[in-house]
Amino acid sequence: MSQVYDVIVIGVGGMGSATCYQLAKRGQRVLGLERFDIPHSMGSSHGDTRMLRLAYFEGQAYVPLVLRAHQLWQEIGKLAGEHLLHMTGTLDISGPDEEDIIGKAEQACRTYDLPYELLDSEAIMARYPGFKLEAKHKGLFQPDGGFVASEKAILAHTALAIDAGAEIRPRERVLGWEPTGSGGVKVTTERGTYEAGSLVLSTGPWIGEFAPGVIPFTQPYRQVFGWFRPRSPDLFKMGSFPSFTLKIDEGHYYGFPLWNNPGLKIGGPHHGREKCDPETLIRENRPSDEEGLRVCLSRYIPEALGTALSVRVCIYTMTPDEDFIIDRMPGMPQVVVASPCSGHGFKFASVFGEVLADLAMDRTPAFNLEPFALSRFASHG
Ligand SMILES: Cc1cc2nc3c(=O)[nH]c(=O)nc-3n(C[C@H](O)[C@H](O)[C@H](O)COP(=O)(O)OP(=O)(O)OC[C@H]3O[C@@H](n4cnc5c(N)ncnc54)[C@H](O)[C@@H]3O)c2cc1C
Structure with missing residues (x-):
């Protein structure tokens, strides 16, 4: 018999740890599955620091997001007792x-x-x-810009998620997932199977393994x-x-x-x-x-x-346009795709935790996510 959750998050890195926290804080039964230790050096978030710029030359659509992220990094740092955002300019x-x-x-x-x-x-x-x-x-x-202490941030989000009731399982590799007849998902790992109403795929550079539809665009x-x-x-x-x-x-x-x-x-x-x-x-x-x-x-x-x-x-x-992919999977609204972030995503992890939690809970996020929609690649075939 599978264990049942509201949301399963695959990948407890930058995006996944924040999502687990935001979901748990909202009272969701959340399971975070991570293949390696938390944190680790095999993905996209290691190396102590990630820059946070507000003067966002990559596109103005990012600025409201980064302003909220900036605020959240300070709040989460306070809650976790860690200095996460260093405003060096x-x-x-x-x-x-x-x-x-x-x-x-x-x-x-x-x-x-x-x-x-x-x-x-x-x-x-x-x-x-x-x-x-x-x-x-x-x-x-x-x-006002500076850097986020990246591994400390992942640990802070993970610890806060656990404290808020999330179940986090490091060193448990996910092998696959499938939709269920009831509109949810079933996830299979090396150790068992789990079911949930919705799924967040935040597997960073491994995104293609879990969302084959994005392979041509990542x-x-x-x-x-x-x-x-x-x-x-x-x-x-x-x-x-x-x-x-x-x-x-x-x-x-x-x-x-x-x-x-x-x-x-x-x-x-x-x-x-x-x-x-x-x-x-x-x-x-x-x-x-x-x-x-x-x-x-x-x-x-x-x-x-x-x-x-x-x-x-x-x-x-x-991605081809170097913007992000943050969207529901076409034809499967219970599955949220949260990667990749084209080499400039970490600063947004705190706010994407909120956004991804909204999507997983079928709420409308407070930000314009059109630039990150999968449908923008439709003409690429
Ligand atoms: C060198 C470098 C410099 C960067 N500089 C900046 C910067 O200055 N500012 C900035 O904002 N961004 C920067 N970025 C980008 C930013 O770091 C990434 O956008 C961000 O780390 C991506 O987070 P993520 O959660 O998607 O990936 P990750 O943190 O890698 O998390 C993905 C997680 O999924 C897990 N996973 C994968 N497969 C499975 C499985 N089968 N089962 C269970 N778990 C699984 C992985 O183990 C991993 O922990 C930089 C990136 C790099 C590489």
């Missing part, structure tokens, strides 16, 4: 750029009345001597980041250096001030295109991985170019 830097990310970031700030400053390269280097830029570079500084990519011990650590301390994105000739990079590690964390090139399968991914770093990070540091942040303390591999899962 964010600095987006670019040279002349076809995509005009600085212009788009500025537009987002103006539309939503967010404070910001436009800085030329001299002004950036005067304020943050860690950067060595060229005259063509300019930047937009937004003071592609996992291998990504690399590392921590380098700066030659002048004081330049990169919290309070002296921002969280940043850096769009340069060599690619689109990002990084953070020193936090939780004596090394400066840098990642990129942001949209590096090495396709992968999460099951067969080369997780060890290669010399070219470190070299790709050093190229950026040596030219633009030279005082941070010291020993690479660690270089690690992670997975982006991209």
